[in-house]
Amino acid sequence: MSELEKNAEAAEVAEVPEEALNEPLYFDMEPKDGASAHIRSFPAVEEFQEQLGYPGERPENWQEVALAKMDELRGKFRSFRLFLDICVKCGACTDKCHYYMGTSDPKNMPVGRQDLLRSVYRRYFTLPGKWFPSLVGARELTEEVLDEWYTYYFQCSECRRCSVFCPYGIDTAEITMAAREILDSVGYGMKYTNEIITKVFKVGNNLGLPKPALESTLEDLEEEIEEDTGVKVRLPLDEPADILLVTPSADFFAEPHIDGLIGYAKVFHAAGVKWTISSYASEAANFGMFIGSYENMRRIALRIRKAAIDLGVKRIIIGECGHAWRAAYSFLNTLAGPFDFLDPKYPVPQHICEFTWDLIQQGKLKFDKSQNDHLKLTFHDSCNVARASRMGDYPGGQFDIPRNIIKAVCNHYYEMPEGTTHEATLCCGGGGGLLTDDLMELRKKGGSPRMKALKQVRDEYGVNKMAAICAICKAQFTKIMPEHGFAVDDIMSVHQLVSNAIILPGSIQEKELMEEQGQAADAAE
Amino acid sequence: MGENPVLTTVFALLYYVAFAIFAGGIAYRIYEYARTPAPLKIPTTPAPTTRAGVVWRMFKEVLFFESLWKGNKWIWIFAQLFHASLWLILIRHARYFIDPVPTLVTLAQPFGKYAAITFVLGALGLLARRIFVPRVRYISAPSDYLMLLMFLGIGISGISMTFVSPVDVVGVKAFFLGLITFNWQPLPSSPNLLIHLGLVALWMIIFPFSKLLHAPGVFFSPTRNQVDNPREKRHVAAWALELERKESA
Ligand code: HEM
Ligand code: SF4
Ligand code: SF4
Numbered sequence: 001m002s003e004l005e006k007n008a009e010a011a012e013v014a015e016v017p018e019e020a021l022n023e024p025l026y027f028d029m030e031p032k033d034g035a036s037a038h039i040r041s042f043p044a045v046e047e048f049q050e051q052l053g054y055p056g057e058r059p060e061n062w063q064e065v066a067l068a069k070m071d072e073l074r075g076k077f078r079s080f081r082l083f084l085d086i087c088v089k090c091g092a093c094t095d096k097c098h099y100y101m102g103t104s105d106p107k108n109m110p111v112g113r114q115d116l117l118r119s120v121y122r123r124y125f126t127l128p129g130k131w132f133p134s135l136v137g138a139r140e141l142t143e144e145v146l147d148e149w150y151t152y153y154f155q156c157s158e159c160r161r162c163s164v165f166c167p168y169g170i171d172t173a174e175i176t177m178a179a180r181e182i183l184d185s186v187g188y189g190m191k192y193t194n195e196i197i198t199k200v201f202k203v204g205n206n207l208g209l210p211k212p213a214l215e216s217t218l219e220d221l222e223e224e225i226e227e228d229t230g231v232k233v234r235l236p237l238d239e240p241a242d243i244l245l246v247t248p249s250a251d252f253f254a255e256p257h258i259d260g261l262i263g264y265a266k267v268f269h270a271a272g273v274k275w276t277i278s279s280y281a282s283e284a285a286n287f288g289m290f291i292g293s294y295e296n297m298r299r300i301a302l303r304i305r306k307a308a309i310d311l312g313v314k315r316i317i318i319g320e321c322g323h324a325w326r327a328a329y330s331f332l333n334t335l336a337g338p339f340d341f342l343d344p345k346y347p348v349p350q351h352i353c354e355f356t357w358d359l360i361q362q363g364k365l366k367f368d369k370s371q372n373d374h375l376k377l378t379f380h381d382s383c384n385v386a387r388a389s390r391m392g393d394y395p396g397g398q399f400d401i402p403r404n405i406i407k408a409v410c411n412h413y414y415e416m417p418e419g420t421t422h423e424a425t426l427c428c429g430g431g432g433g434l435l436t437d438d439l440m441e442l443r444k445k446g447g448s449p450r451m452k453a454l455k456q457v458r459d460e461y462g463v464n465k466m467a468a469i470c471a472i473c474k475a476q477f478t479k480i481m482p483e484h485g486f487a488v489d490d491i492m493s494v495h496q497l498v499s500n501a502i503i504l505p506g507s508i509q510e511k512e513l514m515e516e517q518g519q520a521a522d523a524a525e
Numbered sequence: 526m527g528e529n530p531v532l533t534t535v536f537a538l539l540y541y542v543a544f545a546i547f548a549g550g551i552a553y554r555i556y557e558y559a560r561t562p563a564p565l566k567i568p569t570t571p572a573p574t575t576r577a578g579v580v581w582r583m584f585k586e587v588l589f590f591e592s593l594w595k596g597n598k599w600i601w602i603f604a605q606l607f608h609a610s611l612w613l614i615l616i617r618h619a620r621y622f623i624d625p626v627p628t629l630v631t632l633a634q635p636f637g638k639y640a641a642i643t644f645v646l647g648a649l650g651l652l653a654r655r656i657f658v659p660r661v662r663y664i665s666a667p668s669d670y671l672m673l674l675m676f677l678g679i680g681i682s683g684i685s686m687t688f689v690s691p692v693d694v695v696g697v698k699a700f701f702l703g704l705i706t707f708n709w710q711p712l713p714s715s716p717n718l719l720i721h722l723g724l725v726a727l728w729m730i731i732f733p734f735s736k737l738l739h740a741p742g743v744f745f746s747p748t749r750n751q752v753d754n755p756r757e758k759r760h761v762a763a764w765a766l767e768l769e770r771k772e773s774a
Contacts, residue, residue, distance in 0.1 A: 031663050076764055078561040079747050085554075086742035089669050090604065091654065091661035092596035106663045115664065127734050128668070137666030163569045165596030167586065167604075168739055169748035171567065294564065294765065330566045330755045337759045347756045387569055390753055395571035395578075423571060424595075 029095060031106035036099070039442045041154045041434070044189035051198045052296055055187040062186040063141050067124055069185040070178075074125070076294075079174040084121045086168055087111060093162040093170070098427050099155050102445030107152045110162035110172040116152055117179050120145060146188065153179040154190055155442055157432035158290065158323075159383035164423050176432070177292025184291060192436035197287045200300055205249035205283035211237070214279055217252050221262060229507040233269040235261075241276035243268070244308050245352075246284045246328070247319025248471035256493050257474055260320050263495025266502050267356050270365055275317075281307035284324035285471070289331070290433035301327065301335035304349075314343035317350045320493055322382030322470030323431065325351060329389040351391050353469060356498060357401045360408050367501040368513055372410040376463045377497070378454065379403055379413075380477075381425035382470035396422075402469055402494050409501040414461045420453040428468075430476030440479075447480040455484065467492045533700070533712045536722060540704055543726040550733025555741050563747035564762035572753035579752055586749060600654065607647030607676075613640035614683075621694075621701045638687055645680040648673055672735070675724055682721035692718045 046056030059065055074081040093110040094100070100108040107113060115137065122129030122138035129138035139145065156176040163171035183189060199208040209217075218235040225233045245268075251261040268275045281303040288297030308316055316339075318328045328349045333339065339348040347354075359365050379402060385391075391398040399422050407413050420426050429447030457463040468474055468491060477491035503510050573579045585591040590608075593601045617637030620626045652673045655665045686692045696713040703710035712718075731737070744750065761769075 030659050075561060076564065076762070078558060078563045078745060079567060081561050082558055082742055082745055082747075086736060086739040086746075088736045088739050089661070089664050089666075090593070090597075090600050090651075091658065091664060092593055092600050094660040094664065096596070106660065109660060109664065111664050128731075132668075135666070135671075136668045160569060163748050165592055167590050167593040167596075168743045169569055169586075169592065169746045171569065171748050174567070295768070298765075298768075333755055333759050334565060334761055334765070337761075349756075388567070390570055390572075393574075395574060395753065398570065423569075 030104065031109070032104040033106060035105040036103040036108060036155060036442065036445075037105070037151060039103075039155065039439060040151050041436060041438045042191040043150070044191045044194040046187075048191070048194040048198050049184070049187055049189050051201070052184070052189070052194055052293070054184045054189060054194075058187045062146075066141060066146070066182050066186050069182045070121065071125070073178045073181065074121075077174070077178065079171065080178045083114070083168075083170045083174060084118050087114060087118070087170055088167075090167065093166050093172075096162050096165050097156075097172075098159070098161070098429060098449045099157070099442065099446045101449045102429070102447070103155075103442070105155075107148075108155055110166075110170075113152055113156055113172055114170070114175045116145070116148055117175055146183070146186070149179050150183055150188055150190075153183065154434065154439070155446075157383070157427045157429065157434055157446065159427035159431055160387040161383065161424070161427065164387060173432070177289070179292075180290070181292040184293065189291070190433065192438070193287050193291050193433040196285075197291075197296055197300070200283055200285075200287070200303075204278075204280050204303070205252075206285050206287070207249045207253070209249060209252060209282065211279040214252060214277070214282060218277070221258070221265070225262060225265065229266075229504055229509060231269070231504045231507045233265050233504070235265050236276040238279050238311065239274075239276045240312055241274040242313055243273055243275035243315045243317055244281075244304075244311055244313040245275055245277050245317050245319060246281055246304055246307075246324075246349075247277070247352075248285050248321040248324055249283045250471040250475060251319055252282075254471075254475060255478070256489060256491060256496055257320075257471055259496035259499060260493030261495075263493065263497075263499035263502075264319060264352055266499055266504060267352075267359065267365065267495070270502065270504055271355075271359055276311055276313070278307035278311060280310070284318050284321050284328065286324060286327035286331075287433060289323060289327050297327065297331065298335045301332055304328075304332065305336040305339070308339075309341065315346045315350060316342065316348055317352055317355055319352050320469040320471065320495060322384035322472060324471070325469075326384040326388040351401075353401050353405055353494065354391050356495070357392075357405055360405065366503040366505075366510075367409050367498075368503055368509065369409055369411050369501055371501045371509075372497055373412070375410060375465045375492075375497075376412040376414065376461060377406060377410055377465050377467055377492075378416050378457050378463045379406060379421075379494075380416075380428065380450065380466050380468040380473060381421055382468060382473050383425060383427050383431055385469060386423055386425045402467075405494055406467060406497060409497050414457050414463050416453045416457050420450070426450040426453060428470075428473040428476040429480065431470075431472050435472050435475060443476060444480055444483060447476060448484075451480065451484040454486075465490050465492050467494050467497060469494050529714050530711070532714055532719070533709065536700075536712050536719075536726075537704055537709055539723075539726050543729040547729035547732055551738075551741055554733055554738055555745075558742065558745040562762035562764065563751065564765050566751055566753070566755040566760050567747050568751040568753050569748040570753060572751065574753050576752055579750055583744065583750060587743060600651075603647045603650030603654070605647070606643050607651060610640040610644035610647060613637050614644060621698050622705065624698070624702060641680055641684045641687065645677060645684065648676045648680060652677070668735070672737075675728060679721060679724045679728065682717045682724070685717045686715075686721065690715065690717060 049056045097110050119139045120141045128136045153176050158173035160173050163169050196206045221235050250257040286300045288300045342348050385398050391401045426449045429443045478488050573582050616633045619630045654661050692715045693713040699710040700712045
């Protein structure tokens with residue numbers, strides 16, 4: 001099949017059939033074999049493969065290459081080797097994946113997904129698999145198997161929900177990453193992820209926004225803020241500063257992301273710090289993580305180091321993004337450290353929520369919570385923040401800090417049901433490099449468990465907005481929430497709420513508030 | 526109960542081989558796991574921020590299956606029945622290899638006797654899940670059923686020796702002590718004992734090549750054994766440092 005035909009075929013299946021939307025929201029626990037076998041993302045074309053250091057076409061001896069890659073990875077990553085060996089098939093993870101919940105395809109059960117690769121690993125790398133393949137479920141690496149890998153390893157958002165419940169912490173995301181790296185090594189990469197990484201290297205961000213575009217966006221935002229508040233709040237680009245802000249590029253143009261960016265700018269302004277965005281590293285996302293490529297992940301991370309050095313900053317702060325926070329919190333020091341040239345008083349990197357919460361605790365920010373009184377909020381924990389990183393100085397700070405901020409700026413806050421938040425949070429359905437239109441059917445189905453939890457608090461408490469701190473979650477929810485009876489703008493950035501409520505010194509809002517308080521005081525007399 | 530020199534020789538050799546594969550195999554796997562780096566910090570968070578915290582987390586995982594408890598109560602109950610009984614049984618069996626018998630082992634005797642029953646119940650529960658829960662049936666290979674049948678065989682033949690037709694335990698102890706001291710003693714030849722010992726030898730042989738590796742493996746699982754301190758301490762694998770060095774050269 002030619003590339004074009006493949007794409008055309010995938011485009012057809014990307015249409016969501018009517019009845020899929022009318023199916024029960026949650027799921028049928030019974031596995032339905034092959035239920036999502038038709039959902040396939042577009043493979044990458046030659047050009048993008050090669051720019052990432054992978055072959056553009058499938059080599060003649062692709063089996064050898066793939067197995068050699070598998071062997072290499074099991075030598076380099078203990079997680080991969082160990083997890084393939086020790087799964088006892090207990091079944092605890094089988095009902096934990098939102099893609100299984102949404103599709104009922106047993107190959108979307110975490111262990112089912114692992115077995116797609118484990119069966120091949122057993123066949124070539126273990127004695128029982130070599131001697132008694134059918135006894136232990138081992139199989140040859142054929143073209144069908146490779147296609148199956150491509151299909152189902154791009155139906156995993158690497159959200160790690162399965163790893164929470166596995167008695168050995170087996171993290172299917174680790175297997176998915178390795179599988180994607182193996183697929184890339186035989187020229188079978190994914191269009192969306194690999195094209196984006198190419199853009200990061202070429203232009204500096206996932207969206208391919210060049211410096212002039214960034215400049216004019218930031219200027220527009222400055223004007224907008226000044227109109228709203230009467231205060232000149234700067235959004236500096238490539239200026240010498242103390243703080244480098246690295247944020248997902250969606251913050252520069254997408255809704256509701258951009259309102260979050262406005263929020264960061266106001267917080268920086270109120271704190272009186274000198275900060276800047278870098279056009280060279282104008283992207284916090286690191287899709288190298290999604291495709292399991294240490295080398296590409298490192299190349300992307302090194303941009304942040306270079307920007308920090310070039311701009312002579314003392315601190316690095318990361319904007320609202322889930323996997324970017326994992327790549328920064330958990331991996332940046334490993335990939336691009338040591339950061340001994342930065343101010344040792346602050347952790348490297350810091351999350352914007354840590355920064356804002358510190359200021360709130362010190363009483364340095366002033367809010368008028370009533371500005372958010374028309375909102376009844378809940379908070380969606382993003383997978384990579386919840387299960388793959390931390391905020392603050394104690395385990396679980398990643399749950400408390402964003403909630404603390406929301407509660408400091410809003411009066412009405414409600415939790416979604418237990419088992420769908422904190423470490424057990426349900427993925428938005430679009431993470432892990434799946435946020436592409438060619439996977440829309442999967443995204444809708446995978447997002448349905450979260451939507452169900454949201455409907456529960458809507459019906460129970462009248463919740464009308466959900467806040468999140470992840471660019472991917474926000475983009476995904478703007479797409480799927482309208483399908484479930486919510487409005488496009490019912491998903492909000494946490495710093496959008498901050499932005500609504502913050503009272504900047506000398507602003508129109510400050511004047512209004514003082515007048516109100518004055519009147520209230522007069523009335524009381 | 527007769528004694529048969531051929532049988533004694535066969536079982537003596539079988540146990541030397543089984544033990545060599547068991548001990549050597551597990552040691553080699555541990556060496557492999559220990560040698561393979563975990564190049565990135567990937568603890569499933571919230572995770573402990575200190576070494577001591579990790580030891581506590583691992584303790585709860587290994588003894589109480591904390592994650593499994595969060596994941597599935599039924600599996601947890603059967604797994605605990607199965608494993609807790611297993612530990613008691615293993616302790617109780619120490620009396621066949623150590624002379625004089627340590628006090629701890631003597632204390633475990635009365636419980637150990639009934640542990641065989643709870644062990645079998647646990648294994649039956651797990652087997653029932655494998656057969657009747659469609660999701661678990663889907664992920665089960667023939668080896669997964671056989672593994673449980675093997676444990677059931679070990680358990681039931683064991684129970685039969687305690688409660689149905691007792692064997693010459695003194696003779697069994699003499700046989701094993703003889704193996705250890707290379708001074709072979711005849712093995713009592715009751716059929717239930719031979720089945721029991723045969724299956725246990727099989728268990729030892731397949732251990733290093735099967736999912737039984739979860740026992741040593743859990744201690745090496747990076748999502749459970751890593752300290753959550755990536756910002757405070759730089760964590761780099763040797764091969765990644767090599768990569769950096771090559772690049773800067
Ligand atoms: C560090 C020690 C160990 C830990 C933490 C541990 C933990 C577990 C857990 C959590 C399960 C999953 C639940 C289940 O399916 O039962 C399991 C399964 C199993 N364990 Fe262990 N185990 C340990 C040692 C052992 C040992 C020494 C054996 C054998 C002699 C063993 C044999 C099994 C078997 C056969 C299963 C699979 C049961 C099935 O097929 O459903 N385990 N183990
Ligand atoms: S919970 Fe862990 S051990 Fe159990 S089947 Fe899933 S991956 Fe395997
Ligand atoms: S990592 Fe998330 S998406 Fe992938 S198998 Fe596990 S639960 Fe499913």
